[in-house]
Amino acid sequence: MIAEAIGGWLTNSLALIADAGHxxxxxxxxxxxxxxxxFAGRPxxxxxxxxxxxxxxLAAFVNGIALVLLALWIIYEAxxxxxxxxxxxxxxxxxxxxxxxxxNLVVAYLLHSEQKNNLNLRGxxxxxxxxxxxxxxxxxxxxxxxxxxxxxxxxxxxILISSVIIIAAWRLINESVNVLLEGTPRHIDLARVEEAIxxxxxxxGVHDLHVWTISSGIEAxxxxxxxxxxxxxxxxxxxxxxxxxxxxxxxxxxxxxxxMDGEAEAVYIxxxxxxxxxxxxxxxxxxxxxxxx
Numbered sequence: 001m002i003a004e005a006i007g008g009w010l011t012n013s014l015a016l017i018a019d020a021g022h023x024x025x026x027x028x029x030x031x032x033x034x035x036x037x038x039f040a041g042r043p044x045x046x047x048x049x050x051x052x053x054x055x056x057x058l059a060a061f062v063n064g065i066a067l068v069l070l071a072l073w074i075i076y077e078a079x080x081x082x083x084x085x086x087x088x089x090x091x092x093x094x095x096x097x098x099x100x101x102x103x104n105l106v107v108a109y110l111l112h113s114e115q116k117n118n119l120n121l122r123g124x125x126x127x128x129x130x131x132x133x134x135x136x137x138x139x140x141x142x143x144x145x146x147x148x149x150x151x152x153x154x155x156x157x158x159i160l161i162s163s164v165i166i167i168a169a170w171r172l173i174n175e176s177v178n179v180l181l182e183g184t185p186r187h188i189d190l191a192r193v194e195e196a197i198x199x200x201x202x203x204x205g206v207h208d209l210h211v212w213t214i215s216s217g218i219e220a221x222x223x224x225x226x227x228x229x230x231x232x233x234x235x236x237x238x239x240x241x242x243x244x245x246x247x248x249x250x251x252x253x254x255x256x257x258x259x260m261d262g263e264a265e266a267v268y269i270x271x272x273x274x275x276x277x278x279x280x281x282x283x284x285x286x287x288x289x290x291x292x293x
Contacts, residue, residue, distance in 0.1 A: 003096055014154050019100060030127075037056065068173070077155075091142070107128045130165045182213075193211060193221070196247055197223065202230050203240070206225050208256075221252070223253075225258065
Protein backbone atom coordinates (compact mmCIF):
# COMPACT_ATOMS: atom_id res chain seq x y z
CA MET A 1 0.00 0.00 0.00
CA ILE A 2 2.74 2.43 1.00
CA ALA A 3 4.82 1.57 -2.07
CA GLU A 4 1.89 2.13 -4.43
CA ALA A 5 0.87 5.38 -2.71
CA ILE A 6 4.38 6.84 -3.00
CA GLY A 7 4.83 5.39 -6.48
CA GLY A 8 1.49 6.79 -7.64
CA TRP A 9 2.39 10.26 -6.37
CA LEU A 10 5.85 10.17 -8.00
CA THR A 11 4.62 8.78 -11.34
CA ASN A 12 1.27 10.71 -11.43
CA SER A 13 -0.56 7.40 -11.83
CA LEU A 14 -4.20 7.46 -10.75
CA ALA A 15 -4.39 3.68 -11.11
CA LEU A 16 -1.60 3.22 -8.52
CA ILE A 17 -3.09 5.81 -6.17
CA ALA A 18 -6.52 4.21 -6.51
CA ASP A 19 -5.06 0.77 -5.81
CA ALA A 20 -3.22 2.14 -2.77
CA GLY A 21 -6.46 3.73 -1.57
CA HIS A 22 -8.19 0.43 -2.07
CA UNK A 23 -5.51 -1.30 0.00
CA UNK A 24 -5.98 1.31 2.74
CA UNK A 25 -9.64 0.37 2.79
CA UNK A 26 -8.53 -3.27 2.95
CA UNK A 27 -6.58 -2.59 6.13
CA UNK A 28 -9.81 -1.44 7.73
CA UNK A 29 -11.78 -4.28 6.11
CA UNK A 30 -9.38 -6.98 7.30
CA UNK A 31 -9.31 -5.48 10.78
CA UNK A 32 -13.10 -5.41 10.82
CA UNK A 33 -13.19 -9.03 9.61
CA UNK A 34 -10.82 -10.21 12.35
CA UNK A 35 -12.74 -8.27 14.99
CA UNK A 36 -16.01 -9.77 13.76
CA UNK A 37 -14.66 -13.32 14.01
CA UNK A 38 -13.36 -12.65 17.53
CA PHE A 39 -16.55 -10.97 18.67
CA ALA A 40 -18.80 -13.61 17.08
CA GLY A 41 -17.09 -16.25 19.20
CA ARG A 42 -18.49 -14.75 22.40
CA PRO A 43 -21.10 -16.95 24.13
CA UNK A 44 -24.83 -16.27 23.92
CA UNK A 45 -26.47 -14.32 26.74
CA UNK A 46 -30.00 -13.85 28.03
CA UNK A 47 -30.26 -10.68 25.93
CA UNK A 48 -28.45 -12.08 22.86
CA UNK A 49 -29.85 -15.60 22.64
CA UNK A 50 -28.20 -16.31 19.27
CA UNK A 51 -24.91 -14.87 20.47
CA UNK A 52 -23.04 -12.44 18.23
CA UNK A 53 -22.99 -14.36 14.95
CA UNK A 54 -24.59 -11.47 13.08
CA UNK A 55 -21.52 -9.28 13.72
CA UNK A 56 -19.96 -11.14 10.78
CA UNK A 57 -22.86 -10.16 8.54
CA LEU A 58 -22.67 -6.53 9.65
CA ALA A 59 -18.94 -6.56 8.84
CA ALA A 60 -19.68 -7.91 5.35
CA PHE A 61 -22.31 -5.19 4.84
CA VAL A 62 -19.88 -2.43 5.90
CA ASN A 63 -17.18 -3.87 3.63
CA GLY A 64 -19.59 -3.79 0.69
CA ILE A 65 -20.52 -0.15 1.33
CA ALA A 66 -16.83 0.79 1.62
CA LEU A 67 -16.08 -0.88 -1.72
CA VAL A 68 -18.84 1.03 -3.50
CA LEU A 69 -17.78 4.40 -2.05
CA LEU A 70 -14.14 3.79 -2.96
CA ALA A 71 -15.02 2.78 -6.53
CA LEU A 72 -17.20 5.88 -6.98
CA TRP A 73 -14.34 8.08 -5.78
CA ILE A 74 -11.95 6.46 -8.29
CA ILE A 75 -14.42 7.02 -11.14
CA TYR A 76 -14.80 10.67 -10.13
CA GLU A 77 -11.04 11.19 -10.14
CA ALA A 78 -10.66 9.35 -13.47
CA UNK A 79 -13.23 11.59 -15.17
CA UNK A 80 -11.18 14.57 -14.02
CA UNK A 81 -8.09 13.02 -15.63
CA UNK A 82 -9.91 12.77 -18.97
CA UNK A 83 -10.71 16.48 -18.81
CA UNK A 84 -7.23 17.46 -17.67
CA UNK A 85 -4.71 14.77 -18.76
CA UNK A 86 -1.55 14.34 -16.69
CA UNK A 87 1.70 12.79 -17.88
CA UNK A 88 2.30 9.42 -16.23
CA UNK A 89 5.68 7.67 -15.87
CA UNK A 90 4.78 4.30 -17.34
CA UNK A 91 7.99 2.40 -16.51
CA UNK A 92 8.15 2.87 -12.72
CA UNK A 93 4.36 2.58 -12.55
CA UNK A 94 4.44 -0.86 -14.22
CA UNK A 95 7.23 -2.17 -11.95
CA UNK A 96 5.38 -1.12 -8.79
CA UNK A 97 2.13 -2.57 -10.10
CA UNK A 98 3.82 -5.96 -10.69
CA UNK A 99 4.92 -5.94 -7.05
CA UNK A 100 1.34 -5.25 -5.94
CA UNK A 101 0.05 -8.03 -8.19
CA UNK A 102 2.44 -10.58 -6.64
CA UNK A 103 1.35 -9.72 -3.09
CA ASN A 104 -2.35 -9.80 -3.98
CA LEU A 105 -2.04 -13.18 -5.72
CA VAL A 106 -0.63 -14.70 -2.53
CA VAL A 107 -3.36 -13.22 -0.30
CA ALA A 108 -6.14 -14.15 -2.72
CA TYR A 109 -4.87 -17.75 -2.76
CA LEU A 110 -4.87 -17.91 1.05
CA LEU A 111 -8.45 -16.66 1.32
CA HIS A 112 -9.98 -18.40 -1.70
CA SER A 113 -11.01 -21.75 -0.23
CA GLU A 114 -12.57 -20.33 2.94
CA GLN A 115 -14.50 -17.41 1.41
CA LYS A 116 -17.02 -19.72 -0.29
CA ASN A 117 -18.65 -20.64 3.01
CA ASN A 118 -18.46 -17.37 4.92
CA LEU A 119 -20.00 -14.05 3.92
CA ASN A 120 -17.63 -12.06 6.10
CA LEU A 121 -14.54 -13.70 4.57
CA ARG A 122 -16.07 -13.23 1.13
CA GLY A 123 -16.12 -9.49 1.76
CA UNK A 124 -12.42 -9.56 2.68
CA UNK A 125 -11.63 -11.75 -0.34
CA UNK A 126 -13.50 -9.38 -2.64
CA UNK A 127 -11.41 -6.49 -1.34
CA UNK A 128 -8.28 -8.46 -2.22
CA UNK A 129 -9.63 -9.37 -5.66
CA UNK A 130 -10.38 -5.71 -6.26
CA UNK A 131 -6.77 -4.94 -5.37
CA UNK A 132 -5.55 -7.70 -7.65
CA UNK A 133 -7.58 -6.41 -10.57
CA UNK A 134 -6.41 -2.90 -9.75
CA UNK A 135 -2.81 -4.06 -10.06
CA UNK A 136 -3.62 -5.69 -13.40
CA UNK A 137 -5.24 -2.46 -14.59
CA UNK A 138 -2.17 -0.49 -13.52
CA UNK A 139 0.11 -2.91 -15.41
CA UNK A 140 -2.00 -2.67 -18.57
CA UNK A 141 -2.05 1.12 -18.27
CA UNK A 142 1.71 1.26 -17.79
CA UNK A 143 2.36 -0.91 -20.83
CA UNK A 144 0.04 1.19 -23.01
CA UNK A 145 1.78 4.35 -21.85
CA UNK A 146 5.27 2.89 -22.42
CA UNK A 147 4.55 1.35 -25.82
CA UNK A 148 2.00 3.74 -27.33
CA UNK A 149 2.07 6.86 -25.18
CA UNK A 150 -1.67 6.54 -24.35
CA UNK A 151 -2.00 8.69 -21.21
CA UNK A 152 -5.76 8.14 -21.22
CA UNK A 153 -5.19 4.44 -20.51
CA UNK A 154 -4.59 5.19 -16.83
CA UNK A 155 -8.02 6.76 -16.05
CA UNK A 156 -9.80 4.39 -18.45
CA UNK A 157 -8.49 1.27 -16.71
CA UNK A 158 -9.34 2.85 -13.37
CA ILE A 159 -12.98 3.31 -14.43
CA LEU A 160 -13.23 -0.24 -15.79
CA ILE A 161 -11.91 -1.85 -12.64
CA SER A 162 -14.09 0.39 -10.46
CA SER A 163 -17.17 -0.79 -12.37
CA VAL A 164 -16.24 -4.42 -11.70
CA ILE A 165 -15.76 -3.64 -8.00
CA ILE A 166 -19.19 -1.95 -7.77
CA ILE A 167 -20.97 -4.94 -9.34
CA ALA A 168 -19.27 -7.42 -6.97
CA ALA A 169 -19.80 -5.19 -3.93
CA TRP A 170 -23.48 -4.73 -4.74
CA ARG A 171 -23.97 -8.50 -4.66
CA LEU A 172 -22.25 -8.64 -1.28
CA ILE A 173 -24.52 -5.88 0.05
CA ASN A 174 -27.63 -7.64 -1.24
CA GLU A 175 -26.64 -10.92 0.43
CA SER A 176 -25.88 -9.14 3.70
CA VAL A 177 -29.18 -7.27 3.70
CA ASN A 178 -31.08 -10.48 2.95
CA VAL A 179 -29.53 -12.09 6.04
CA LEU A 180 -30.19 -9.04 8.23
CA LEU A 181 -33.83 -8.98 7.10
CA GLU A 182 -34.02 -12.72 7.87
CA GLY A 183 -34.93 -13.54 4.29
CA THR A 184 -34.98 -17.09 3.02
CA PRO A 185 -31.42 -18.17 2.09
CA ARG A 186 -30.92 -17.92 -1.67
CA HIS A 187 -29.85 -21.56 -1.99
CA ILE A 188 -33.00 -22.88 -0.28
CA ASP A 189 -36.36 -23.25 -2.05
CA LEU A 190 -39.04 -22.80 0.62
CA ALA A 191 -41.64 -24.64 -1.47
CA ARG A 192 -39.36 -27.69 -1.68
CA VAL A 193 -38.76 -27.57 2.08
CA GLU A 194 -42.51 -27.52 2.72
CA GLU A 195 -43.06 -30.39 0.30
CA ALA A 196 -40.31 -32.46 1.95
CA ILE A 197 -41.86 -32.00 5.40
CA UNK A 198 -45.39 -32.82 4.22
CA UNK A 199 -44.18 -35.96 2.44
CA UNK A 200 -42.67 -37.27 5.69
CA UNK A 201 -44.65 -40.24 6.98
CA UNK A 202 -46.88 -39.19 9.87
CA UNK A 203 -47.02 -35.49 8.90
CA UNK A 204 -50.45 -34.22 7.88
CA GLY A 205 -49.56 -30.59 7.17
CA VAL A 206 -47.21 -27.70 7.93
CA HIS A 207 -47.79 -23.97 8.40
CA ASP A 208 -46.00 -20.89 9.80
CA LEU A 209 -42.89 -22.17 8.04
CA HIS A 210 -39.85 -19.88 8.20
CA VAL A 211 -36.25 -20.43 7.12
CA TRP A 212 -33.56 -17.83 7.74
CA THR A 213 -29.81 -17.43 8.16
CA ILE A 214 -28.33 -16.81 11.60
CA SER A 215 -24.85 -16.32 10.13
CA SER A 216 -22.80 -17.70 7.25
CA GLY A 217 -23.42 -21.45 6.99
CA ILE A 218 -25.91 -21.51 9.88
CA GLU A 219 -29.52 -21.82 8.70
CA ALA A 220 -32.49 -22.07 11.06
CA UNK A 221 -36.07 -23.22 10.59
CA UNK A 222 -39.26 -22.85 12.58
CA UNK A 223 -42.57 -24.51 11.71
CA UNK A 224 -45.89 -25.78 13.04
CA UNK A 225 -46.38 -29.42 12.06
CA UNK A 226 -49.75 -31.14 12.15
CA UNK A 227 -49.50 -34.91 12.63
CA UNK A 228 -51.93 -37.83 12.46
CA UNK A 229 -50.84 -39.66 15.68
CA UNK A 230 -49.56 -42.64 13.68
CA UNK A 231 -46.03 -41.92 14.94
CA UNK A 232 -44.80 -40.78 18.38
CA UNK A 233 -43.28 -37.31 18.54
CA UNK A 234 -39.73 -38.58 19.01
CA UNK A 235 -39.84 -40.77 15.91
CA UNK A 236 -41.52 -38.10 13.80
CA UNK A 237 -38.96 -35.50 14.83
CA UNK A 238 -36.12 -37.81 13.84
CA UNK A 239 -37.66 -38.29 10.40
CA UNK A 240 -38.30 -34.58 9.83
CA UNK A 241 -34.90 -33.57 11.09
CA UNK A 242 -33.12 -36.15 8.92
CA UNK A 243 -34.91 -34.87 5.82
CA UNK A 244 -34.10 -31.23 6.57
CA UNK A 245 -30.47 -31.98 7.42
CA UNK A 246 -29.72 -34.34 4.53
CA UNK A 247 -31.54 -32.45 1.78
CA UNK A 248 -31.19 -28.82 2.83
CA UNK A 249 -28.40 -28.70 5.43
CA UNK A 250 -30.69 -27.12 8.05
CA UNK A 251 -29.64 -28.18 11.56
CA UNK A 252 -31.20 -25.61 13.91
CA UNK A 253 -34.91 -26.39 14.19
CA UNK A 254 -37.82 -25.10 16.27
CA UNK A 255 -40.88 -27.29 15.67
CA UNK A 256 -44.29 -26.99 17.26
CA UNK A 257 -46.31 -30.21 17.16
CA UNK A 258 -50.06 -29.83 16.70
CA UNK A 259 -52.95 -32.27 16.66
CA MET A 260 -55.34 -32.51 13.73
CA ASP A 261 -57.65 -29.92 15.28
CA GLY A 262 -54.78 -27.42 15.50
CA GLU A 263 -54.18 -27.65 19.25
CA ALA A 264 -50.55 -27.06 20.19
CA GLU A 265 -49.07 -30.08 21.98
CA ALA A 266 -45.37 -29.40 22.36
CA VAL A 267 -42.50 -27.27 21.12
CA TYR A 268 -39.15 -28.90 20.36
CA ILE A 269 -35.85 -27.12 19.81
CA UNK A 270 -33.18 -29.13 18.00
CA UNK A 271 -29.60 -28.07 17.53
CA UNK A 272 -26.73 -29.55 15.58
CA UNK A 273 -25.19 -32.56 17.22
CA UNK A 274 -27.99 -32.94 19.78
CA UNK A 275 -31.19 -34.95 20.10
CA UNK A 276 -34.70 -33.49 20.10
CA UNK A 277 -36.78 -34.62 23.05
CA UNK A 278 -39.73 -33.65 25.21
CA UNK A 279 -38.77 -33.10 28.88
CA UNK A 280 -40.77 -34.56 31.75
CA UNK A 281 -41.79 -31.13 33.07
CA UNK A 282 -44.12 -28.77 31.22
CA UNK A 283 -44.49 -25.04 31.17
CA UNK A 284 -48.16 -25.33 30.31
CA UNK A 285 -50.42 -28.37 29.92
CA UNK A 286 -50.80 -27.87 26.18
CA UNK A 287 -47.43 -26.19 25.42
CA UNK A 288 -44.35 -28.07 26.50
CA UNK A 289 -40.98 -26.45 25.77
CA UNK A 290 -38.16 -28.91 25.16
CA UNK A 291 -34.54 -27.70 24.92
CA UNK A 292 -31.64 -30.00 24.30
CA UNK A 293 -28.61 -29.86 26.51
